[in-house]
Amino acid sequence: MIETLFPVKLVVRVPCAVIEHNGKVLAAQRSKALSFPLKWEFPGGKQEENETDEETLFREIREELDVEIEILHKLPVTPKDQGWREIILVPFVCNLKTYKITLTEHEQILWLEPDTLSDLDWTEADLGVIQNYYAYREAQK
Numbered sequence: 001m002i003e004t005l006f007p008v009k010l011v012v013r014v015p016c017a018v019i020e021h022n023g024k025v026l027a028a029q030r031s032k033a034l035s036f037p038l039k040w041e042f043p044g045g046k047q048e049e050n051e052t053d054e055e056t057l058f059r060e061i062r063e064e065l066d067v068e069i070e071i072l073h074k075l076p077v078t079p080k081d082q083g084w085r086e087i088i089l090v091p092f093v094c095n096l097k098t099y100k101i102t103l104t105e106h107e108q109i110l111w112l113e114p115d116t117l118s119d120l121d122w123t124e125a126d127l128g129v130i131q132n133y134y135a136y137r138e139a140q141k
């Protein structure tokens, strides 16, 4: 019998935050030292075992920005096949509950007018998040 082996693809769930404040949205630039160096992303990170999406989000935002956030809305999940693994971005539109941001991992952050988000060089998966965020904003009007 001929057996075909299908390698199991790693699936990585990554909750992330589209943080709104005073009409602007926070974009974070990945560090030079990480994968996707200097690309822009929404802060967040990989889910750990036994965490809910929300628990991961709050933990990662505390770790990366040292702030507390509240969730306003869950956007559609955005999968991105990276060949050897699949990233599933789980984006949440959020507000700040505390305001003093201290960066621990990112190169820099920018607060952008929503319309100008797509001017930055985002990771590929984020392009879908931005489109879904625009659709959410349209539906709010």
Ligand SMILES: Nc1nc2c([nH]c(=O)n2[C@H]2C[C@H](O)[C@@H](COP(=O)(O)OP(=O)(O)OP(=O)(O)O)O2)c(=O)[nH]1
Binding pocket: 014, 015, 016, 034, 035, 036, 040, 041, 042, 043, 044, 045, 046, 087, 089, 123, 124, 125, 126
């Ligand atoms: N937090 C976040 N990660 C994103 C976004 N878009 C995107 O492709 N990613 C990818 C980058 C990372 O590979 C992964 C998040 O992992 P992480 O931030 O917890 O850790 P990492 O850079 O050390 O991950 P790795 O690539 O080295 O495995 O998801 C995004 O908008 N936010």
